[in-house]
Structure formats: C-alpha cells, structure tokens
Amino acid sequence: MNQTLVSYLSxxxxxxxxxxxxxxxxxxxxxxxxxxxxxxxxxxCATIGGxxxxxxxxxxxxxxQRIGPNRVGPYGILQFLADGVKxxxxxDIMPFTADKFLFxxxxxxxxxxxxxxxxxxxxxxxxxxxxxxxxxxYLIAISSLVGxxxxxxxxxxxxxxxMLGGLRGASQIISYEIPVTISILSITLLAGGMSFGTILxxxxxxxxxxxxxxxxxxxxxxxxxxxxxxxETNRAPFDLPEAESELVSGYHTEYTGMRFGFFALAEYxxxxxxxxxxxxxxxxxxxxxxxxxxxxxPLQLVQVVIFMTKTLLLYYVVIWVRWTFPRLRVDQxxxxxxxxxxxxxxxxxxxxxxxxxxxxxxxxxxxxxGGH
Amino acid sequence: MSLTSYLLISLVLFVxxxxxxxxxxxxxxxLLGIELILNAAALNFVAYSRFVTNNLxxxxxxxxxxxxxxxxxxxxxxxxxxxxxxxxxxxxxxxTQLRN
Amino acid sequence: xxxxLLFLLSASLTIGxxxxxxxxxxxxxxxxFLLGSLIGIAGLxxxxxxDFVAVTQIMVYVxxxxxxxxxxxxxxxxxxxxSRAQNLLGLAPSMGNKWTYGVGLSVGLVFLLxxxxxxxxxxxxxxxxxxxxxxxxxxxxxxxxxxKDHVLAFELSSVLLxxxxxxxxxxARPRKQ
Amino acid sequence: xxxxQFDGLMPIVILMGIxxxxxxxxxxxSVVLSPKKPSHLKQTPYECGEQPVGSAWSAxxxxxxxxxxxxxxxxxxxxLMFPVAAIFRELNDMGEGAYALIIFLSFIxxxxxxxxxxxxKGDLDWVKSFQVSVKNNK
Numbered sequence: 001m002n003q004t005l006v007s008y009l010s011x012x013x014x015x016x017x018x019x020x021x022x023x024x025x026x027x028x029x030x031x032x033x034x035x036x037x038x039x040x041x042x043x044x045c046a047t048i049g050g051x052x053x054x055x056x057x058x059x060x061x062x063x064x065q066r067i068g069p070n071r072v073g074p075y076g077i078l079q080f081l082a083d084g085v086k087x088x089x090x091x092d093i094m095p096f097t098a099d100k101f102l103f104x105x106x107x108x109x110x111x112x113x114x115x116x117x118x119x120x121x122x123x124x125x126x127x128x129x130x131x132x133x134x135x136x137x138y139l140i141a142i143s144s145l146v147g148x149x150x151x152x153x154x155x156x157x158x159x160x161x162x163m164l165g166g167l168r169g170a171s172q173i174i175s176y177e178i179p180v181t182i183s184i185l186s187i188t189l190l191a192g193g194m195s196f197g198t199i200l201x202x203x204x205x206x207x208x209x210x211x212x213x214x215x216x217x218x219x220x221x222x223x224x225x226x227x228x229x230x231x232e233t234n235r236a237p238f239d240l241p242e243a244e245s246e247l248v249s250g251y252h253t254e255y256t257g258m259r260f261g262f263f264a265l266a267e268y269x270x271x272x273x274x275x276x277x278x279x280x281x282x283x284x285x286x287x288x289x290x291x292x293x294x295x296x297x298p299l300q301l302v303q304v305v306i307f308m309t310k311t312l313l314l315y316y317v318v319i320w321v322r323w324t325f326p327r328l329r330v331d332q333x334x335x336x337x338x339x340x341x342x343x344x345x346x347x348x349x350x351x352x353x354x355x356x357x358x359x360x361x362x363x364x365x366x367x368x369x370g371g372h
Numbered sequence: 373m374s375l376t377s378y379l380l381i382s383l384v385l386f387v388x389x390x391x392x393x394x395x396x397x398x399x400x401x402x403l404l405g406i407e408l409i410l411n412a413a414a415l416n417f418v419a420y421s422r423f424v425t426n427n428l429x430x431x432x433x434x435x436x437x438x439x440x441x442x443x444x445x446x447x448x449x450x451x452x453x454x455x456x457x458x459x460x461x462x463x464x465x466x467x468t469q470l471r472n
Numbered sequence: 473x474x475x476x477l478l479f480l481l482s483a484s485l486t487i488g489x490x491x492x493x494x495x496x497x498x499x500x501x502x503x504x505f506l507l508g509s510l511i512g513i514a515g516l517x518x519x520x521x522x523d524f525v526a527v528t529q530i531m532v533y534v535x536x537x538x539x540x541x542x543x544x545x546x547x548x549x550x551x552x553x554x555s556r557a558q559n560l561l562g563l564a565p566s567m568g569n570k571w572t573y574g575v576g577l578s579v580g581l582v583f584l585l586x587x588x589x590x591x592x593x594x595x596x597x598x599x600x601x602x603x604x605x606x607x608x609x610x611x612x613x614x615x616x617x618x619x620k621d622h623v624l625a626f627e628l629s630s631v632l633l634x635x636x637x638x639x640x641x642x643x644a645r646p647r648k649q
Numbered sequence: 650x651x652x653x654q655f656d657g658l659m660p661i662v663i664l665m666g667i668x669x670x671x672x673x674x675x676x677x678x679s680v681v682l683s684p685k686k687p688s689h690l691k692q693t694p695y696e697c698g699e700q701p702v703g704s705a706w707s708a709x710x711x712x713x714x715x716x717x718x719x720x721x722x723x724x725x726x727x728x729l730m731f732p733v734a735a736i737f738r739e740l741n742d743m744g745e746g747a748y749a750l751i752i753f754l755s756f757i758x759x760x761x762x763x764x765x766x767x768x769x770k771g772d773l774d775w776v777k778s779f780q781v782s783v784k785n786n787k
Contacts (some may be wrong), residue, residue, distance in 0.1 A: 115664045116661055130657035137731055138527045145535075180725060185730055188739070254695065332536075339768065373479055408506070432617050438528055438546050442724075450643040453547050470590055618733055633759075
C-alpha cells in the first residue's frame with residue numbers, strides 16, 4: 001500500500017483540526033498539504049541548485065588555488081541570485097532556422113522530468129510525498145524524460161554544435177541508464193521491494209545495516225551506480241555532451257536567458273536527486289543511527305538533516321570529481337559503459353541473487369553476529 | 373470512469389492509429405501508427421483486468437505487449453535505416469522491389 | 473474527484489496528441505506528440521490502479537522507443553524529409569485513390585457506430601468497481617504471475633529480445649562500401 | 650475520499666504542474682524584463698563566427714542507432730526483471746529460492762548472450778570503422 005505524506009500526517013492530532021478547518025473535505029486538504037510541501041521542496045531544491053553553482057565555482061577555485069566569486073554578498077554567497085537576475089533580464093535569442101515548437105518544449109520537458117522525481121525522494125521515513133509501490137522504478141522511468149529533452153534541445157537549435165551535443169548526450173544518457181538500472185535492481189532484490197519505505201526500512205540502525213555494507217556485491221554496486229549517475233547527469237568526467245573545448249557548449253549552445261537557466265536548474269537538481277537516491281539506496285538515507293519506535297515531528301526533522309548531510313557529501317564528491325579528472329573521449333565513454341560497468345553490474349546482480357539464496361538475505365553483519 | 377469510457381478511448385486511439393498508418397507515406401510515421409494501435413490493445417487489456425476479471429493477468433499481457441512493441445520498434449526502425457541507406461529515401465512508395 | 477480529473481486530463485492528452493500525430497506534417501513533431509499520447513496512456517493506466525504497467529509504459533516508451541524513433545528520424549534525413557511527407561489533409565492516401573478512401577471511410581464509420589453502440593451497453597454488464605482502501609501491491613502480484621503462471625512467456629520474451637537485438641544489429645550495422 | 654493508491658499520484662501531478670507553471674512564469678518574466686533587439690546576425694546559429702553552411706539536420710552516423718538499440722533491449726529486460734527481483738526474497742523465504750534463482754539466472758544468461766554477441770561483433774566499439782580503414786590502407 002502506498003504510504004504518503006498525508007497518510008503519515010493523519011496520525012497526528014493537528015490533522016483533525018486542519019480537517020475541520022477545511023470543512024471535512026479530505027481531498028482539498030490533501031491537495032493543500034501536497035501543494036505546500038511541493039512548493040517547499042521545489043524552493044529548497046532550486047536553492048540547492050543555485051547554491052550548487054556557487055559551491056561548484058567556490059570549490060573549483062579552492063582546488064585551483066583561486067578565490068572564486070566573492071563580490072555579491074558575504075563570500076559571494078548571493079552570486080546565484082545575481083546569476084538568476086541576469087538570466088531573466090538577458091535578451092531571448094532564438095536562431096531563425098530553429099524549430100520553434102521543440103525549442104520551447106525541450107527545457108520544459110527537462111523541468112517536468114526532474115521535478116517529478118522529487119515526489120518520491122525520501123527526506124525522512126515520514127516526509128516523503130508519495131511512497132509509491134514502484135518508487136525507485138518510477139524515479140528511473142520519469143527521469144528518462146531528461147534524455148529526450150537533451151536530444152530535442154540539440155535538435156531544435158539547428159546548429160551543428162548543438163546537434164552533435166544532443167546526439168552524444170542522448171546516447172550517453174541512455175547508455176549509462178543500463179548500469180544504473182541494474183545496480184538499482186540488485187538493491188531491489190536485497191530489499192524485497194521497490195518503494196523507498198521498504199528500502200529504508202531494511203537499513204535501520206547502525207551503519208553496518210546499510211546496503212553498502214550488506215555484502216561485497218552491493219558494495220561494488222554502489223560505485224557502479226555512482227559512476228553511472230555521474231554520466232547520466234552529464235557531469236565531468238563524462239560531460240561530453242557539453243564539452244566546452246570541442247562542442248562550444250553542447251546541446252544548449254543556442255539557448256540564452258531564461259531557457260538556458262531552466263536547463264541549468266534541471267541539471268543541478270538532477271545531480272541533487274541522484275545523490276539523494278544514492279544516499280537512500282546505499283547509505284541508509286535519513287535513518288537514525290539507532291533503532292527507535294518513537295516517532296515525533298522533531299525526530300523526523302533530524303532525519304531530514306541526516307539525509308541532507310549524506311546527500312550533500314555525495315554532492316561534494318561529485319564536484320570534487322569534476323575538478324580532478326580529465327574528460328574522457330567518446331570511445332572511452334562507450335567502452336566504459338558497455339564493456340566495464342554493464343558486465344560488472346550484471347555480475348553484481350547475479351552475486352546478490354546467489355547471496356540472498358545462500359545466506360537467506362542476511363547481511364555480513366548479521367551473519368557475523370549470528371555466528372557468536 | 374467506467375469500462376465504457378476506457379473502451380471508447382481505446383477505440384478512438386485504434387482508429388487514429390489506423391488512419392496514421394494509411395494516410396502517411398513516411399515509414400517512420402507508419403511505425404508511429406503501429407505504436408498507437410498496440411497501445412490501444414494494451415489499454416483494453418488493463419481495463420478488462422480492472423473491471424471484468426479479478427486477477428492481474430491483463431497487466432501481464434500489457435507488459436508483454438510493451439515488450440513486443442519494443443522489439444518490433446527496434447527491428448522496424450533498423451529496417452527503415454537500412455532502406456534509407458539503399459534508397460536514400462523513406463517514402464513507402466519507393467519500396468517496390470518485391471513487386472512483379 | 474481527483475481521479476476523475478486525472479482521467480479527463482490523461483484522456484484528453486492521449487486523444488489530442490494522437491490526433492496531432494495524424495495531422496502534423498513534421499515527422500519530428502509527430503514523434504513528440506506520440507510521446508505526449510503515450511504519457512497520457514500511462515496516466516490512464518494509473519487511474520486503473522495499474523501502477524507498474526504505467527511506469528513500465530513511461531520507462532520503455534519515453535526512455536526507449538521514442539528516443540530510438542528520434543534517432544531513426546535523424547538517421548534518415550531528419551528535416552529534409554518534411555517537404556515530401558504527406559499528411560492527412562494532403563489527400564494523397566498511400567493505398568488506393570480518393571475513391572477507395574471514401575469507401576473505406578464510410579465502411580469505417582458504420583463499423584465505428586456499431587462498435588460504439590456495443591461499447592456503450594457494456595457497462596451495464598460490468599458495473600464500476602470501487603477500490604478498496606487497502607490495495608495489494610500490483611508489483612508483488614505481477615512478480616508472482618511472472619514466475620508462476622507466465623514463466624514460459626517470461627523466459628521466451630528474453631529470447632525474443634535477444635533475437636530482436638541480433639537481427640536489428642545485423643540489419644542496421646554500418647557496412648564497408 | 651481518495652483511495653489510497655491514487656493518493657500518491659496527486660503530488661506527481663502537482664509537481665508536473667509546478668514545473669509547467671515555473672516555465673511559463675519564467676518566460677513571462679523574461680519577456681517583460683528583457684530587451685528585444687533582434688537582428689539577423691544575432692539569430693544565425695553559432696558557428697564560431699563563420700557563416701553556417703547548410704542545415705544541421707542531416708543524416709548522422711548509424712552507430713548512435715546501434716547504441717540505442719542495445720539500450721532498448723536491456724531496458725526492456727530490466728523492466729521484466731524488476732517485479733521478479735522485488736519478490737525474490739519473498740520466494741526465498743517460502744523455500745522456493747532455488748527455483749527463483751534458476752529462472753532469474755536463465756533470464757540473465759540470455760541477456761549476457763546478447764551483450765557478448767554485440768561485443769564480439771564490435772558494436773560496442775565506438776571507433777571500429779576507423780580501425781578497419783587503417784588496416785585496409787596498410
């Protein structure tokens with residue numbers, strides 16, 4: 001059964017007060033709650049995306065021993081607001097050869113694809129807007145809209161750089177979806193379900209219960225997932241679709257102003273989402289480091305903080321990787337995906353299946369403690 | 373929201389798919405029509421599974437329809453690409469080598 | 473209320489985009505409208521309580537087939553083909569002439585009307601079922617069906633896909649000239 | 650009252666609506682605030698200062714299609730594996746672990762055959778055609 005935010009909140013007393021305030025109209029109340037939370041989450045993610053651009057520049061400056069942005073606000077922290085204002089007030093240029101309809105549609109598809117994934121992102125085990133039965137599967141599926149939007153963005157511009165970037169981007173995103181999907185499949189196999197509630201419920205308590213440490217195959221699966229997720233979000237060292245030294249700016253060469261801003265926003269939120277999924281699937285998500293049956297709202301907020309910490313740490317690693325490794329060539333990109341990651345991911349899947357059958361789904365920690 | 377409404381949608385979708393297949397001369401567009409028709413069939417299966425039977429066999433059938441549609445699209449588009457390499461066009465009227 | 477709204481939204485998206493597929497001249501736009509239509513069908517599946525099938529629809533069609541079609545359009549000349557493409561209003565049926573077109577249309581109309589008559593009476597026999605509040609996960613049931621009742625189809629589908637992969641790769645592989 | 654399984658659909662629809670509203674709103678804002686001085690030169694596609702020759706919409710290399718082809722087959726197979734993986738532990742607890750494992754492994758082995766075939770035939774090599782032509786020239 002799908003657990004949702006509303007069904008979670010309905011166990012508290014203030015829900016009844018709210019319900020009477022809405023004249024016993026549960027549908028309207030649910031709609032309002034979802035709307036408010038969706039607004040909060042989108043605002044939060046947009047801020048994180050904006051701060052992501054700032055963090056990226058600041059960290060890269062740190063790595064390259066520069067100062068980085070330091071003019072707008074204290075330590076330049078308001079830089080992303082200045083960038084946003086600049087993007088809104090930029091002139092909107094569209095090539096006269098462009099396919100106008102698709103040119104408008106592409107950034108919108110990217111936004112829809114990324115925002116829809118936020119519905120199932122588990123901030124804590126109560127604050128998850130919709131804990132669908134098909135949670136993680138839904139997330140993979142709907143985020144493939146981004147691949148379509150990258151291709152369309154490249155196609156619609158009718159510029160050679162954009163076209164090359166779009167084709168490369170689409171083929172890269174779909175290729176790396178395979179190792180990512182198969183890694184997630186092995187976690188589904190270990191957890192016995194696709195909903196984030198089930199997956200997080202299996203990892204409660206100390207870090208040894210995380211799926212990362214469940215068995216050696218799951219440990220490898222995390223790295224396959226992470227590398228695949230880097231490539232799927234077009235992050236360096238897999239940023240070939242927007243390689244500035246060869247393709248100018250890739251699929252969004254011709255995009256200016258607000259539409260470029262939407263592409264960038266979608267990309268940064270997507271990085272956040274894949275980091276969040278990584279931390280929920282492998283690193284225990286927002287689970288407290290001890291088991292408790294006690295459940296109040298402040299404890300949930302602590303969980304949100306834990307989840308955000310893990311996710312932002314992964315986010316930091318993503319940025320760190322970007323400024324450490326050189327970019328790959330296209331042939332290396334494809335051979336890494338199909339000749340290394342996919343066979344390794346399939347091997348992990350088989351290993352996990354055998355592990356579940358042989359050890360009855362027990363993790364290493366359980367086996368060790370059971371042995372005593 | 374009854375079975376009727378789903379069947380009507382499925383019927384309309386099927387007819388539109390048929391019209392696309394008949395009226396377009398681009399082979400890729402004909403494949404688009406086939407996808408619409410397959411989807412109409414799959415929608416019927418799920419609707420019947422919800423309203424008529426009490427099990428999920430209809431869902432499994434739709435799953436297999438989607439699988440077959442993927443295989444069909446892969447092979448069909450490969451044929452289209454090969455056809456284009458030979459004939460330099462994907463006009464359906466150019467596919468006349470088997471005539472006579 | 474919400475489910476009805478979702479149904480109306482999905483149904484109008486499905487039918488509207490399907491009509492757009494039929495009447496758009498540009499094949500690239502047709503592919504995108506097909507994508508809209510397929511997402512609408514996923515919404516319809518969701519209103520039927522078939523969450524797994526809905527997500528599969530999005531995953532396979534949006535993530536796979538539509539991208540493949542976009543690639544194929546690009547590989548076969550892309551925009552250049554648009555000028556030669558025939559649409560519904562161009563009145564150039566690919567099979568037969570205007571006369572056969574007219575006969576086909578009238579026969580189709582009769583067929584459609586009888587079908588509609590048939591379909592409209594069907595809900596008297598199968599009244600609408602209310603969803604129970606606790607709903608068993610379709611994923612678990614589909615999994616059990618796949619490994620028990622439909623295990624042969626499940627295994628054979630992998631063989632089918634292997635055949636499709638090998639066949640399509642042979643056909644599409646670039647050749648040395 | 651919304652049935653439980655539709656309750657989860659509402660946030661998805663709301664988020665999609667927010668995405669569309671954000672797009673439209675951002676567009677509206679940029680239309681109001683941004684300058685409008687179009688010129689022919691500004692609106693030509695960027696090609697590093699050169700005059701663009703021809704359209705970018707031309708036929709591309711078929712390798713992209715082969716990659717998409719391998720992808721879609723794997724995609725569909727992983728879709729079919731998801732429900733089986735989700736009940737794998739349940740089957741194992743029911744004592745049918747070996748049966749489930751055999752089904753699962755035979756499915757995956759067919760998948761592996763596919764990737765092995767493509768690997769052998771060189772569909773996974775991005776620069777295969779280049780290497781062939783170098784060999785022929787020697």
